[in-house]
Amino acid sequence: MEEIIRNLTPEDLEESIMMGSFAFQYDVSESDIEDRKAKMMLNLPHQWGCFLDGRLAAKMAVFDLETWIAGKRFAMGGVAGVATWPEYRRGGMVARMLFRVLEKMKRNGQTISYLHPFEYPFYRKYGWEMLTEYKRYELDASQLPSLPAQEGSVVRPKEPVSVIAGIYEKYASRYSGTLARSGEWWQDRVYNKGKVTTAVYVNPQGDASGYIIYKVKDRIMSIQELVWLDEQAWRGLWKFIANHDSMMDKVKLQAPMDDRLPARLGNPRCKQETVPYFMARIVDVPAFLNEYPFAALSGQEGLTLRIEDSFLPWNNGVFRLDIAGDGTVRAGQAEEDGQDADAVCDIQTLTTMLIGYQRPAFLQMTGKLQTDGRTIELLEWLIPQQTTYLMDYF
Numbered sequence: 001m002e003e004i005i006r007n008l009t010p011e012d013l014e015e016s017i018m019m020g021s022f023a024f025q026y027d028v029s030e031s032d033i034e035d036r037k038a039k040m041m042l043n044l045p046h047q048w049g050c051f052l053d054g055r056l057a058a059k060m061a062v063f064d065l066e067t068w069i070a071g072k073r074f075a076m077g078g079v080a081g082v083a084t085w086p087e088y089r090r091g092g093m094v095a096r097m098l099f100r101v102l103e104k105m106k107r108n109g110q111t112i113s114y115l116h117p118f119e120y121p122f123y124r125k126y127g128w129e130m131l132t133e134y135k136r137y138e139l140d141a142s143q144l145p146s147l148p149a150q151e152g153s154v155v156r157p158k159e160p161v162s163v164i165a166g167i168y169e170k171y172a173s174r175y176s177g178t179l180a181r182s183g184e185w186w187q188d189r190v191y192n193k194g195k196v197t198t199a200v201y202v203n204p205q206g207d208a209s210g211y212i213i214y215k216v217k218d219r220i221m222s223i224q225e226l227v228w229l230d231e232q233a234w235r236g237l238w239k240f241i242a243n244h245d246s247m248m249d250k251v252k253l254q255a256p257m258d259d260r261l262p263a264r265l266g267n268p269r270c271k272q273e274t275v276p277y278f279m280a281r282i283v284d285v286p287a288f289l290n291e292y293p294f295a296a297l298s299g300q301e302g303l304t305l306r307i308e309d310s311f312l313p314w315n316n317g318v319f320r321l322d323i324a325g326d327g328t329v330r331a332g333q334a335e336e337d338g339q340d341a342d343a344v345c346d347i348q349t350l351t352t353m354l355i356g357y358q359r360p361a362f363l364q365m366t367g368k369l370q371t372d373g374r375t376i377e378l379l380e381w382l383i384p385q386q387t388t389y390l391m392d393y394f
Helices: 010-024 030-041 093-108 120-124 160-172 183-190 231-242 285-291 347-355 360-365 373-382
Strands: 003-007 047-052 055-069 072-084 112-115 133-140 153-155 197-202 208-217 220-228 250-255 271-276 279-282 301-308 317-323 329-333 343-346
Touching: 003 093, 010 030, 010 047, 010 055, 010 072, 047 093, 055 093, 055 112, 072 093, 072 285, 120 279, 153 231, 160 183, 160 197, 160 208, 160 220, 197 231, 208 231, 220 231, 279 347, 285 317, 285 329, 285 347, 301 347, 301 373, 343 347, 347 360, 360 373
Parallel strands: 072 112, 220 250, 301 343
Antiparallel strands: 003 047, 047 055, 055 072, 112 279, 133 250, 133 271, 153 197, 197 208, 208 220, 301 317, 317 329
């Protein structure tokens, strides 16, 4: 059979939609198909397919996105919608498509990639590793924080994105893994989940410093996003939530792993769940290292890393990092690839360490990172400590 990997054309879109419907087990009506085709037409360069003898056998999409990592924006390739007809599975087509799109990401300067896995071990084979998890809460109305009346006010803006986008970016930059959202993303991804209400907390000085996107149905308040920049905004928003007590019995929401909500409750025995979420992989090791905002040092340091990447050969080898006192880096392949390195790990470990999901000392303890005590101390200092979080889905 002749295999061709290429971008989809308008003629391929309906078959791609039907494959997605079959693989992810959702129904599509004729009108749904036309709506989906219209949206896909706007992003044809991001739609990929693997064709066997001219028939679409597997497909995926790659989104050009930006993500916050350690307070800096990085170009990121988001992989989504990976599917294969059952009769073509286990033939290596997804692996070959992933390699092709990762090559393109490298050319485009997208040094990192995210995806939401159907199965974590499957994508680990290709270099992805855990990026983040989140907390999922369910509270009875009687468990809500007991707060007095708060200063400031809560308003419902007619054009919410113009008000809350700036709040979101400040909040998102405090975490690693969050998206830097475009206006199009707000409209197509955040406000595409049915009718919701947006309310904004405004402090006594007149500054908007928090917001909530939510809906109440069947006496359950489902909070899509709850974002605050300071304690005052947290109190103002939770007081606003509690003021819905006459129309709801439960509140459901998600939060980052550093959230301390139970410690603020009179009865902390609320339902809590930790949910593993997206995966990440570094696409281009030296380019990513050259972008990475390492912590400042008292003087210049040199460090060598041996990276093992079984899927992307350009990431294999020893890389030298020359780190200036201000944290800027010059990174590149070492001249002698066979030399001893200060630290040795695979691409999955390097990714999860630099993204901030796991710390160097833990990775050494668990055998993922081979190095000595001095290098661990240096890495612990150099790599900023930030909780990973991702509020979006693709």
